[in-house]
Amino acid sequence: xxxxxxxxxxxxxxxxxxxxxxxxxxxxxxxxxxxxxxxxxxxxxxxxxxxxxxxxxxxxxxxxxxxxxxxxxxxxxxxxxxxxxxxxxxxxxxxxxxxxxxxxxxxxxxxxxxxxxxxxxxxxxxxxxxxxxxxxxxxxxxxxxxxxxxxxxxxxxxxxxxxxxxxxxxxxxxxxxxxxxxxxxxxxxxxxxxxxxxxxxxxxxxxxxxxxxxxxxxxxxxxxxxxxxxxxxxxxxxxxxxxxxxxxxxxxxxxxxxxxxxxxxxxxxxxxxxxxxxxxxxxxxxxxxxxxxxxxxxxxxxxxxxxxxxxxxxxxxxxxxxxxxxxxxxxxxxxxxxxxxxxxxxxxxxxxxxxxxxxxxxxxxxxxxxxxxxxxxxxxxxxxxxxxxxxxxxxxxxxxxxxxxxxxxxxxxxxxxxxxxxxxxxxxxxxxxxxxxxxxxxxxxxxxxxxxxxxxxxxxxxxxxxxxxxxxxxxxxxxxxxxxxxxxxxxxxxxxxxxxxxxxxxxxxxxxxxxxxxxxxxxxxxxxxxxxxxxxxxxxxxxxxxxxxxxxxxxxxxxxxxxxxxxxxxxxxxxxxxxxxxxxxxxxxxxxxxxxxxxxxxxxxxxxxxxxxxxxxxxxxxxxxxxxxxxxxxxxxxxxxxxxxxxxxxxxxxxxxxxxxxxxxxxxxxxxxxxxxxxxxxxxxxxxxxxxxxxxxxxxxxxxxxxxxxxxxxxxxxxxxxxxxxxxxxxxxx
Amino acid sequence: xxxxxxxxxxxxxxxxxxxxxxxxxxxxxxxxxxxxxxxxxxxxxxxxxxxxxxxxxxxxxxxxxxxxxxxxxxxxxxxxxxxxxxxxxxxxxxxxxxxxxxxxxxxxxxxxxxxxxxxxxxxxxxxxxxxxxxxxxxxxxxxxxxxxxxxxxxxxxxxxxxxxxxxxxxxxxxxxxxxxxxxxxxxxxxxxxxxxxxxxxxxxxxxxxxxxxxxxxxxxxxxxxxxxxxxxx
Numbered sequence: 031x032x033x034x035x036x037x038x039x040x041x042x043x044x045x046x047x048x049x050x051x052x053x054x055x056x057x058x059x060x061x062x063x064x065x066x067x068x069x070x071x072x073x074x075x076x077x078x079x080x081x082x083x084x085x086x087x088x089x090x091x092x093x094x095x096x097x098x099x100x101x102x103x104x105x106x107x108x109x110x111x112x113x114x115x116x117x118x119x120x121x122x123x124x125x126x127x128x129x130x131x132x133x134x135x136x137x138x139x140x141x142x143x144x145x146x147x148x149x150x151x152x153x154x155x156x157x158x159x160x161x162x163x164x165x166x167x168x169x170x171x172x173x174x175x176x177x178x179x180x181x182x183x184x185x186x187x188x189x190x191x192x193x194x195x196x197x198x199x200x201x202x203x204x205x206x207x208x209x210x211x212x213x214x215x216x217x218x219x220x221x222x223x224x225x226x227x228x229x230x231x232x233x234x235x236x237x238x239x240x241x242x243x244x245x246x247x248x249x250x251x252x253x254x255x256x257x258x259x260x261x262x263x264x265x266x267x268x269x270x271x272x273x274x275x276x277x278x279x280x281x282x283x284x285x286x287x288x289x290x291x292x293x294x295x296x297x298x299x300x301x302x303x304x305x306x307x308x309x310x311x312x313x314x315x316x317x318x319x320x321x322x323x324x325x326x327x328x329x330x331x332x333x334x335x336x337x338x339x340x341x342x343x344x345x346x347x348x349x350x351x352x353x354x355x356x357x358x359x360x361x362x363x364x365x366x367x368x369x370x371x372x373x374x375x376x377x378x379x380x381x382x383x384x385x386x387x388x389x390x391x392x393x394x395x396x397x398x399x400x401x402x403x404x405x406x407x408x409x410x411x412x413x414x415x416x417x418x419x420x421x422x423x424x425x426x427x428x429x430x431x432x433x434x435x436x437x438x439x440x441x442x443x444x445x446x447x448x449x450x451x452x453x454x455x456x457x458x459x460x461x462x463x464x465x466x467x468x469x470x471x472x473x474x475x476x477x478x479x480x481x482x483x484x485x486x487x488x489x490x491x492x493x494x495x496x497x498x499x500x501x502x503x504x505x506x507x508x509x510x511x512x513x514x515x516x517x518x519x520x521x522x523x524x525x526x527x528x529x530x531x532x533x534x535x536x537x538x539x540x541x542x543x544x545x546x547x548x549x550x551x552x553x554x555x556x557x558x559x560x561x562x563x564x565x566x567x568x569x570x571x572x573x574x575x576x577x578x579x580x581x582x583x584x585x586x587x588x589x590x591x592x593x594x595x596x597x598x599x600x601x602x603x604x605x606x607x608x609x610x611x612x613x614x615x616x617x618x619x620x621x622x623x624x625x626x627x628x629x630x631x632x633x634x635x636x637x638x639x640x641x642x643x644x645x646x647x648x649x650x651x652x653x654x655x656x657x658x659x660x661x662x663x664x665x666x667x668x669x670x671x672x673x674x675x676x677x678x679x680x681x682x683x684x685x686x687x688x689x690x691x692x693x694x695x696x697x698x699x700x701x702x703x704x705x706x707x708x709x710x711x712x713x714x715x716x717x718x719x720x721x722x723x724x725x726x727x728x729x730x731x732x733x734x735x736x737x738x739x740x741x742x743x744x745x746x747x748x749x750x751x752x753x754x755x756x757x758x759x760x761x762x763x764x
Numbered sequence: 765x766x767x768x769x770x771x772x773x774x775x776x777x778x779x780x781x782x783x784x785x786x787x788x789x790x791x792x793x794x795x796x797x798x799x800x801x802x803x804x805x806x807x808x809x810x811x812x813x814x815x816x817x818x819x820x821x822x823x824x825x826x827x828x829x830x831x832x833x834x835x836x837x838x839x840x841x842x843x844x845x846x847x848x849x850x851x852x853x854x855x856x857x858x859x860x861x862x863x864x865x866x867x868x869x870x871x872x873x874x875x876x877x878x879x880x881x882x883x884x885x886x887x888x889x890x891x892x893x894x895x896x897x898x899x900x901x902x903x904x905x906x907x908x909x910x911x912x913x914x915x916x917x918x919x920x921x922x923x924x925x926x927x928x929x930x931x932x933x934x935x936x937x938x939x940x941x942x943x944x945x946x947x948x949x950x951x952x953x954x955x956x957x958x959x960x961x962x963x964x965x966x967x968x969x970x971x972x973x974x975x976x977x978x979x980x981x982x983x984x985x986x987x988x989x990x991x992x993x994x995x996x997x
Contacts, residue, residue, distance in 0.1 A: 178875050182906075183816045185777025269775050269819025276774075360774065448877045448906045450971040450978075451814075453781040458978070467976065469784065583976070671879050671902070671978065672935075 036060075040067035041250060046398055053392040061378065061386040064330050065393060068243070068296035069303060072558050075397035078524035079556040082537045090550040092513050094218060100141040100292060101211075102552020103218055104514040106578055108471040111218060113147035114210040116155070116479065116518045116574040118557035122263040123205040124252070127172025128179070131205050132266040133338055135180040138209040140292035143275050144341065146219040146282050147211025150452060151466055152181045153191035154207045155479040155518070155572045156443075159200030161435055161761035166195075169203050170443075171762065176266075177207070178446040183268035184275070187455055188447035189464025191479045192572075195435045196614075198483065201252070201562035206518040208479055208574045212468065219282060221291035221301075223309035223344050223370050228288055230302075230313055230368040233357055234274045234340040237298070238323035240264050241336025251523055252562040262336075270339040270362075277360040278341065284356075286349035293340040299333045299393075301342040303376050306390035313390070314377040315368035329378065329385045344370060404534055405527035410488070418607065418617055420686055424742045427616055428735075429753055431692065432664055434615045437657050438757035439668075456585055458670040462507040462653045467582040474582035476510035478575060480655075483568030484609045485624035490532040492624050494539025494571050499632045499696060500655055501575040502547050506636035507651045507699055509586045509643030510577030512547060517554040517573050522566030524558045532569040540571060546629040547636070549575060586643045588652040590666050590675040590702050593729040595649050597677060598711070598722045601635055601698035603659065605689035611656040612692035625694045632697045638718035639699055647707040647714070654698040660691035660735075662700045664754065667733060667747050674747045678734045679726035687737040702728050766808035766993045768794040771837070771853075773817035773828050778850065781970035782813050785986050789973055792990055799831040809846040809890075809993045810837060812853025814906070814968060824867060824909050825855035834860055846890040846993055847962045851907055854954075854964030863955055863964045864922065865914035871947030875908040879978055880945055882953055882967055883933040886926050889956055890963055894988035900937050901981040903967040905945060905953075910966040912948035912955075919949055930954035930965050 037047055040063055050058055050066050058066065068074060076083065088096040094111055095103035101115040119134025135152065142149045154177055159166040181188045191208065223230075241264035281287055289309070291301040298320070306313040317332050327335075345353045350366060357364035371377070376393065378386040421427040431437060444459035456474060457465035463478035480501040486493025502512045517540060522529040544551055554574075560567045579585055590597075607613050608622025642648050654662045659681075667674055683690040703711045715722040733750060735743040768786050772779045779796055787794040797804065799817075804810055818827035828834070834856075841847045841862055849857040857863040870876055882901040884892045895901075914922070922928050930953040934943035944951045946966075954965030969982030 175874070182875055182908075183775070183777075183819060185815060267819070269816060269821065272775055272777070272816070272819075445876055445878050446874050448875070450877060450904055450906060450968070451777055451781070453784065453971050453973070453977055456976045469788075 036063065040064065041071060042067055046070060049398065053396065054388065059386065061330050061333060062388055064334050065299050065386060065388055068299055068334060069393040070397040074296055074300060076556060077398045078400050078402050078558060079533065080399050081401050082534050085537060085541050086551045087541060087544050088550050088552065093550050093552055094215065095552065097553045099220060100144045102514060102516060103145060104552060104576065105215055106513065108473065109215055110468065111213050111215040112210055112475060112576055113142050113145045113213055114208065114516055114576055115141055115553045116206050116208040116516045116572065117555045118518050118520060119205045119207060120203065120520065120557050120560055123173055124203055126263040127169050128176035129265050130176065130263050131173035132176035132180040133264045134205050134207045135177050136266045136268065136271050136338055137294045138207045139184060139186065139271065140294065142209045142211035143278055144219065144221065144290050144292045145213060146217050147213035148279060149186045149209050149211040150454065151210045151464060151477060152186050152188040152208065153464060153477060153479050154205065155191050155481060156193045157199040157204035157570065158195055159197055160195050163200060166200065167762050173203065173205055174443050174446050180266055180268045182448040184272050185451050187449045187451050189449055189455065189477065190440065190444045190459030193440050193443055196483060196568065198568045201565060202560045202567045204520050204570060206572050210477055210576060217282065219287065219290050221305050221308060222289050223305040223311050223313060224288050226311065226370055226372045228344050228347050228370045229350055229366045230315060230370065231343045231345055231353055231364055232320055232340065232367045233343060233364045234362060235267060235270050235337055236321040236323040236363060237332055237335045238337045239327065239331055239335060242331060242334045251559050264336050264338045266338050273360045273362055274339055274341065277357050277362055281353060281356050284352060286345050286352045288344040288346055290341060290343040293342060295336065297334060297336045303390045303393040305342065305344065306376055307394035310374065312371035312373040312375040312377065313368060314371050314379065317378060317380045319365050319367040321363040321365055329380045333378065402524055402530045403527040404531040406531055407528035420688055421616065424687055425745065427688065428660055428691065428743050431612065431615060431657050431661055432750060432754040433757040434611060435758055435761055436611060437661055439755045440758065441755065442758045456582060457508055457587060460670055461588045462504040465508050465579065465585050472581055474579040474585055476505050476508045476577040476579055478504040479572055480504065481570050481572035483570040484620050486536055486571060487568035488609050489624050490535035490569055491539040492627060493569065494536035495543040496627050496696060497571050497573040498540055498543035498547065499627055500653065501573045502549060503632065503636060503653050503699065505575050505577035506639040507586065507588065507653045509584050509640060510579040511640060512549045512575045512577045514552050515544060515549045515573055515575045517551055517571060519556045520560055520567060520570040520572065521558050522561045529566065536569055536571045540573065543629060546633060584644055584646060586648060586651045588666060589650055589669045590677065590728040591649040592704065595702040595704050595728045596708055596724055597679065597726040597728060598701050598703055599659065599698060599725050600638065600701060600720055600722050602721050603690060603693055603698065604695045605685050606693045606695045607689060610692060610694045612688065625696050627696045634718050634720050635697045635699065638715060638720040641714055642711060647711045648701045648703045650702045652700045654700060655694065658692045658694050664750060666700060668751050668754065674751055675728055676730035676732045676747045677726055677728045680736045681725060682738055687742055690737060765793065766997045767806060768792055769797045769804050769807040769810045770794060771799060771810060771812050771833050772796050773799040773831060775816040775819050776813050777815035778813040778970055782811050785970050785973040785982065790986055790990060797833065799833045802832045802836060804836040804840055808997045809989065810840055812849040812856050814851030814853060817852055817856065824852055825859035828856045829859040841962045844959060844961050846989060848890065848989065849964035850970060851966055851968060854966060855909065857962060857964045862962050863957060864918050865912050865955065867909040868911035868913050869909055870911050876945050877904065877906040878945065879904045881933050881935055881943065883931050883937055884929065885931055886929045889929050889960060890992040891985040891988050892929060893992050894984055902979045903969060903981050904971050904978065905967050907966055910948065911946040912952040914949060922955055923950065925958065927956050928952055929956050929963060
């Protein structure tokens, strides 16, 4: 093969090739070219994003491990640490939805238990094109079934997340998976090789010819031939991973383990090089000792295979028998395939003959870093101020909003996920955040994923900041305090200056909001090249936030609980319909300016909400987001076990009725307060400087909403629930 | 004081929930026993927990029934001691021939995790002895293969001999197609053997033993099990 062809096949540029030659002092052989190809891919090297990600705040008093390891680690007290991360599996999920999504879940779970943590919660953020397109129905059903199959088998509850439908995700669905684990804070394991002469073990599943060049595949745009790339998608075996989880945790309870790293993207290559580079050491491996699924695999294939459910670990010399015994108990392969060396090289042998020899640092730390050109996209100049006709029938519009697939109940999805196993779930999917109690302590952990592609498209800075603000607001709404965040940045092709500009602005927004709310980013990932046939997604940063609730019994749920409670709206409402769900659904447009965000106002609202929760003054709290106040009121009528409760609401506005109902003004929470607590609630609001308005009372079996004294909506609650509850199923059966 | 065993298979994932309910919440000594063990000597009752033993490969429970511990389970069943199968454990007991019927895929062809209404049909069983007549339970299910199937003759025998212990019903306690989550024959959620000491159910009492988890109805089943076991120890 000519060099140009070989470089094109490896997705490397001529300049990158010259740099490789410079580092080696010679031409690389084919195996070495393969190593550089995956390690210097966008997916593994972050070559386009690194200069921007440096701006994110990553430190804090609770942070035990920031970005750069398999997952971030945050001290949560009681001697425990929360280990968590969110990661994308967009490209594989488009090519093969079931296995793509399933192995996305499998990969993030490995990242968590690699650190010594037992995984206790999963969430995911999913984005698809509209269900009117048959392909999107297949993608949704396939991804959900894949996520369910993996997470359920692993015995980890999936607490929901977010599911959004939008045209721009038609050929580029987004599948971002989040996992959280619990570890003893002084028993965190790192992927850092130590101790010359220590044995290197390969454990878990055998290596096959699947997923070769998966990382490279995920670092390029797709064309109409995307489905031909199916062989780059791996096939998951959750049962094997469950055994691997138990065996690894058992090994970690001994002191025979030095370092451990999962084999994810770029498989054996990445795990070996990263462990070596982090320890400043070399690693030598013999490929003939690698357990293989089929005969006749070449060194190139073994090195680049992305077969799932495999781990690489360094044990203490002399403790080999202990390692082998534990894996034997779980009927898993454990093969000593090499040793730690002092020369800093990744040396790969096949039948004793060196087939690749490359400095670990050159693969891991010395990859290319690009400051790609940036340009403000021209479409932003054309963003028009919103001029809208008022709907003639507000009630009909309201019902349509509840049937919007982005707003409608996601029960068809989350009921396929086991969300109760481990018996810790105390806020079920469908609430503002998932909440699990931590057995053996009085505390609970809250977590959520949020992002808004429309906002970010129309104002990338604001979109980034709002993702953080909304996630933290969701955490506050259940009564918890954010302690750490992770992000998954889904963007188009970074070689386009407009995309790079969106990326940089979104990162700035995330940074400013994280700094204001004191929430460090402890890890995450970047997914570029979400483009097919030249069409890209809206820039979609997804932020996952983890919060602590010191007293689990004080957790707040989102739905009305008791007859006769007073309904208050915290925060002011402006007429902000730009970029809203209402604008898209009812008027078929996505333009205007997204709602403004004042970080100080937001911070005051959140600390007020937390204090109201800790004093037990409210019966419910629900964040206002897509669909604004109207949708938040409706969602507050529906409990997770089928309970319903009506309400009588009176709204005042000097402007339009659709504006007050569907504006997506930020920094607002809807709450119900027992009348006996009203005075204390109002006094606290005053103290925190948060405007609150009494807008109605709970009770009855109808929802009555009056605007400026005129009845706008009068509907039976069960009828409303029916519409909201069944919309996605109806969309799928179309 | 009776001692409870919860058997752990590779791929089980509800063993700690059962242990926590029995031991931490209700104060009964409860051990986890590995599937390669061959004896349950010293235990007064055994529970086969939910999960995906052996990945549910081939069929749920089809591989687990060959585990060494199943010989000890058979022995306990023969001795008349309580043997309870929850979800995947129920499927194992069917595969082992200790309980009748088989599980088909759910009619929806999807996994379903959801709270539903359950009507105890029988108050003379290890899990229902402490319930009162006509009491409805709210208990979640979590399975992909819970569509109970048996031939007409077997179903008739089960009904005639009061061996159906739990049925899926609506909020009013009545049988209704929409209240049957998986398509189970006769809306059967739980059955027992002829002697009455071996009982399998698809719903998970181990997920609802404290109010904060949704309901505490599962606790009543565990309390029944404890009382039933104590009476017979």
